[in-house]
Amino acid sequence: MKINKISILGLGYIGLPLAVILADKSCKIYGFDKDQKVLENIKKLKIKIKEKDLLKKFKSQKVQKNFKASNKIIKSDVYILAVPTPFNKKVLKPDISAVKSAIYKIIHFLDAGNLIIIESTCPVGTTEIIKKIIYKKRNDLKKDSINISYCPERILPGNTLKELISNDRIIGGIDLKSSKHAEKVYKKFVKGSLNLTNSKTAEMCKLVENTYRDINIAYANELSIICEKLKIDVWNLIKLANLHPRVNILNPGPGVGGHCIAVDPWFLISRNPKISKLTLAARKVNDYKINWVINQIKRKIKEINLPKKNKNIKIGFFGATYKANSEDLRESPSLRIINYFLKKNEVKTYLVEPNIDRSKFKYLNLTNTKYLIKKSDIIVILVNHKEFKKLKLIKDKKVLDISGLLN
Structure with a gap:
């Protein structure tokens, strides 16, 4: 040939x-x-x-x-x-x-x-x-x-x-x-x-690889939801559980994104809807995690007593891409969460995202770390980019760490 x-x-x-x-x-x-x-x-x-x-x-x-x-x-x-x-x-x-x-x-x-x-x-x-x-x-x-x-x-x-x-x-x-x-x-x-x-077999192999990862992430995400209800530090729990020689629980996040893991399981489910029960359950958990994060932010909003009526709640987000140290926004759960609050008239949002082109995403109100911390009533860490590793937050700010960066 x-x-x-x-x-x-x-x-x-x-x-x-x-x-x-x-x-x-x-x-x-x-x-x-x-x-x-x-x-x-x-x-x-x-x-x-x-x-x-x-x-x-x-x-x-x-x-x-x-x-x-x-x-x-x-x-x-x-x-x-x-x-x-x-x-x-x-x-x-x-x-x-x-x-x-x-x-x-x-x-x-x-x-x-x-x-x-x-x-x-x-x-x-x-x-x-x-x-x-x-x-x-x-x-x-x-x-x-x-x-x-x-x-x-x-x-x-x-x-x-x-x-x-x-x-x-x-x-x-x-x-x-x-x-x-x-x-x-x-x-x-x-x-x-x-x-x-x-x-x-090759077609199936590709789908199986990403479905396997989706299922494992779903377990971590479900675990974080359970731990929040029981008031247990999920990051410490996972660290301790992973000391077992045959246990390797992944870290939870705001959901699952990217063009592969968030999409490929549906290729299996659509062709085998009655027998892809575990795969479908994992997809539902990972999609639900987005709504769960939104509800956690709403709870933080209710905790804030604003000095003036009609003043906007200011939320600062760290990270919008679907994974750390990437510029990829495809199927990003973080972006979906940010977009949800962008539509709320009573909320003003700020975002620090070092990996995307500011000129292309002006609507996201991109800013720098210092300004975001100063202006925000609530700080939400969605993605643990390397640029955030030395992040120092002011103690009187309400902080929601979804990616485990502070741990």
């Missing part, structure tokens, strides 16, 4: 770093994205994704020589799909329309021996659906002449370049031949182990 040209469809959180890595390995990379702003930024050597070493690597002479981005598909030997697959909560179904759209964009370019790799998170059976679409539309192609593999990413936002290279990978071909062909691509840059399986 030839791997002279590789097209990557979708130049977002996964597609762009992957394009940079492969271009750095001397592969001819053709990036496609329908978002003109994304393409313009790439042309201007600007990257809005905050990833360690990504911009530096992207600007290197080698990458610039081997990587071209446009809004047109270039005929290639390999096509990698890294497009979004959101979950539509209105109809309770995963939305794989972007994956299908990507296939229709490349379908007339396909030749026998080509390889399609799907990196987007998908419900089980998607790879087989893609296969049917291709051969129905291209009945001139011989059966099994196109190699199709599902190869889910496993990365931590903020450290994507390193993890794309060092993490073990699952390669799930529609058949063994497809798995072997995809393996050749990943051998070009992956230092971790490459584990070959079938497409359905």
Whole structure:
């Protein structure tokens, strides 16, 4: 199989770093994205994704020589799909329309021996659906002449370049031949182990990994709710419980965010609603934690005796992203909590968030730590960014520490 040209469809959180890595390995990379702003930024050597070493690597002479981005598909030997697959909560179904759209964009370019790799998170059976679409539309192609593999990413936002290279990978071909062909691509840059399986197992593996994490976080979040009612310090409790050699309870937070952990369990639930009981319960706990935090803040508000009538309660929030030391706001429970109080006329909010662009989020009333502490009646710590580690709060302020920063 030839791997002279590789097209990557979708130049977002996964597609762009992957394009940079492969271009750095001397592969001819053709990036496609329908978002003109994304393409313009790439042309201007600007990257809005905050990833360690990504911009530096992207600007290197080698990458610039081997990587071209446009809004047109270039005929290639390999096509990698890294497009979004959101979950539509209105109809309770995963939305794989972007994956299908990507296939229709490349379908007339396909030749026998080509390889399609799907990196987007998908419900089980998607790879087989893609296969049917291709051969129905291209009945001139011989059966099994196109190699199709599902190869889910496993990365931590903020450290994507390193993890794309060092993490073990699952390669799930529609058949063994497809798995072997995809393996050749990943051998070009992956230092971790490459584990070959079938497409359905690979699809399930991605969903299972993030569902496992969601369930474990749900236990920690539920524990924090119980401990608050019993007036027990949950942070101290978890520290003591984790002294057991076979116990490792996670830390609770304001809920669960990000495009993976908060979304992927729904892919399982939607296809198996009657038997995904534990998965559904965990999702409900983690979603409920957002409302619980809101109610805790409301309780703090009731405790305040304002000197003047009609004076606004001032709430200062530390952190809005879905996780610490990240600029990612996708599905962020912290942002949902902040937005709730932004809509309240009787409340004025302040926010310290060092990882997002102030010019893009003016409505959030971004400020600095000193000003927030001075102005706020209530201080809520939602995310324990490294910038907050030495935070010193004034004793007469009402403080709600949701992330355990002060512990």
